[in-house]
Amino acid sequence: MPFFTTRARTPRLAPELDDVELARLLKRLRSTNRSSPAGATDIYVAQIAQFLDQDPQNFDRRAHRLSVLAGFLSESHLPAAWVQREPRNVSALILCSWAELEHSRGSRVLTDGSATWSRCQLAASLDPQNPAPWVVMLGIARLERAHRGQVFEIWDEIVARDRWHREAYLSMLHYLGPQESGSLGQAIDFVDSLLTRMPPNAPCAAVELEVHLMRYHSAKARGGAEALLARDQWHSTQTARFLDRAQDTWPRAAFFSHAAAVSDLNLLAYALTAAGRLRGAAPVFEAIGGRVTRWPWNSEGDPLAVFEYARNRAR
Known part of the structure; x- marks a missing residue:
């Protein structure tokens, strides 16, 4: 996929991600609706x-x-x-x-x-x-x-x-999570059950990162000492190994081929900056090219402002 760009682009919310034809249709729908x-x-x-x-x-x-x-x-x-x-x-x-x-x-x-x-x-x-x-x-x-x-x-x-439908796996992850019918433990078990079978570049590969984000935000939401120590989870052995693999492979132009790959890169850039891995985040921001998704940046405030601040730190 054509991730890389030779210059930093102004951040913009891009629900179409890198789907150029979809972006053109949305633009036509906006303009025809007005005129x-x-x-x-x-x-x-x-x-x-x-x-x-x-x-x-x-x-x-x-x-x-x-x-x-x-x-x-x-x-x-x-x-x-x-x-x-x-x-x-x-x-x-x-x-x-x-x-x-x-x-x-x-x-x-x-x-x-x-x-x-x-x-x-x-x-x-x-x-x-x-x-x-x-x-x-x-x-x-x-x-x-x-x-x-x-x-x-x-x-x-x-x-x-x-077999590896991205939307379906993410939907089930949140269904099994603490905000709906299950718990953080059930969400973690669901992802763990997939890891030995799921290809590393599967369309649903982001479920592993999503469950790490779920655990991170759950700790922050509890406040007190747990919130202060939430960042430490990124340094646990399993999570650190995952981030090592993801920052090495996900930004490669030929690694992912699914339609929502740019969305997964937004997740990874957020996680790497939350973990303090600014050097590792830099090529991920380069691959994103300014195409911002609301989640997970909106968990910290205005998504464009949070994205740009994180990208500037990574530079």
Whole structure:
């Protein structure tokens, strides 16, 4: 992937990461939304449909694009309008359901959970090999506090279709974590169970780093002496070995090939600066090239300001 750049770029929030075509679509949607006359819904829908028709069997790339579009359109009428026009279009069904899931993040309540679920089931029946409808169903099950057995059944459906699906592994990690149905110990056990089988450059490789961040932020949130000593966790033998491997391999242009690799590099840059490994963080910031993700930088404040301060320290 084209990570490296010859100059430091001004930091900007880039949900599209390094997907140039997705960035162009988002730009068109912003500009047409401002300048197009009323009743131009068909124009917007056609742009989205044409874009999502590309490379239909690349489930990793499609999941990234659907996720970004769902967040971008979570307050828009466009996903629902597309489904109304094409009620059996798989991409329309998934995008509409995913957008509704994103819209519910704040309130933690789906407006019509049964309808959202039904659209996912229809999409799954129309495209049986596609893991994306099941990924959305996993998000719905988490949101609605479904029975654990049901959650794991959905999880099994995803990994049967895409063994190392990034979004699914991160979703399960947080489901098993202390903020939802489990505990920090359960989240750690989940990741430990993967390490002997998961390829080091798998699309879901960031789950190992995410669980270290979960433990770090849990210690900081408890306050007192634990918060003061939270940084020490980065120097434990297992965590230090992981950071050694990641800082050596992850920034290499040919190491990762999945769509959200830049997001993983943001996680790594944050972790390395939190651990005081500024020299190791420098090439990671270079690989990021100013494409900032909200998480994990927003855990410390304004994500752009925190990112730029950390990058300047690494220089």
